[in-house]
Amino acid sequence: MTAPAHFAFLLLHDFSHLAFSCALEPLRIANLVSGRPLYRWSLIGADGRTATCSNGSVTLVHAGLEPTRQVDRLFLISGLNVQAHTSPAILAFLRRERAAGTPLGAICSGAWVLAKAGFLDGMEAAIHWDYHDMFAEAFPGVKLVRNVFVAQKTITASGGTAAADLMLHLIGEAHGTDLSTGVADQMVYNAVREGTAAQRVSLQSRHGMRNQHLMRAIGMMEESIEEPLSPGHIAERLGISTRQLERLFGRCLNSTPRHYFMELRLHRARNLLVQTEQSITEIAMACGFRSTSHFARTFRAFYGKTPLTHRTTLN
Structure with missing residues (x-):
């Protein structure tokens, strides 16, 4: 049997709880619907103990900023005050992971961190619409788009329910549209969007x-x-x-x-x-x-x- 794909989530302080849930739950439901352990996950926090989201909830994490030992994907999830929480230690961790070949992604305001690390120059990127002005001024070399997500070598998603759209896309790529549709049905999510969909209501x-x-x-x-x-x-x-x-x-x-x-x-x-x-x-x-x-x-x-x-x- 093929080993489950291992997704790691790096949670910055003030991360979006909505984006985190929408990223993690489709993986759990994919295991449930398929009847097989297709995915496993681990949570990373700067201090190796907990991470606090913007609504004040505290989440226990599995590890700190040590090497991830070849996870299949590493997603950074952030939220409010992303600039203040982008520490040198976080940037150094991400650079080490990238150098080790770990595929990186970012959700909500997380694209700002990847751009700060220099990973998005010349690439398309998605970030929550509320950060567009800040991002465009800070990183003119990044091709900022208003899509819900960009699924390329370095994945970026705009946050909120866009994280669910991204995960359903990845599940469909890996295991077929029947499974991704089944997961969406379990989530009572009948408006799944392609990556090119606009973030805001027209x-x-x-x-x-x-x-x-x-x-x-x-x-x-x-x-x-x-x-x-x-x-x-x-x-x-x-x-x-x-x-x-x-x-x-x-x-x-x-x-x-x-x-x-x-x-x-x-x-x-x-x-x-x-x-x-x-x-x-x-x-x-x-x-x-x-x-x-x-x-x-x-x-x-x-x-x-x-x-x-x-x-x-x-x-």
Whole structure:
């Protein structure tokens, strides 16, 4: 009988409990459904004793940062405050494992750690959408995608239920779609996604929108935050009048193009304030503001506090 595939999970402090469960449970259920021990797993923590997730639950682990002795896959699972928890010891452990030939993967914010170690340069990678702005600024050499997961040599998944999608994909690759479907049925998971599926619910689904002009306009805004396009320029690209564009935003979003675009820019600025160590000036420029004073006034008017106060309060 073929030996069970051994998956190891390195749990960083503040890891996502949801992502961890969605990664581990499909392996357990695969054993149950198949009636055979197809998978076994071990848990790794920085101190070799426990790992604490972001909801405060404490998980016992099997090992610390010693060599894994040729596991079939090693997945790093992280969550909040990933930068603070990416210690030199964690990076050294991952580099040793990679040098030893261990296939690596990361879930939720874990792609940030692999990128910090230099493992993702020139490669596609997925990370939880809330970390996209931080990641794109820190690692411009990585091809960041908004997929739920990327199944390549170094696997990355965006977190949450995307971890289940990834594991079902790996189970299907190794043991066939009948088993992966059986596992999904046991999980009462009838919306299994391919890796290329988008992470976030589409604007069309969220707002019930079907107007293609509006969808394209929002796409243009999201792609030009650093160099904001004017409503007139967006309308010209769409082949409609500025007045038509304003009516679309008013009818479908109860907003104006200019106000909606400003919200997008300020939301990105808030992410960068909390998730990066960039200066206020750098963040202002990255979000299309030509002066720090204009950025600070606009941010305060929208959020009720200055950028610096917001950063100090949440960090």
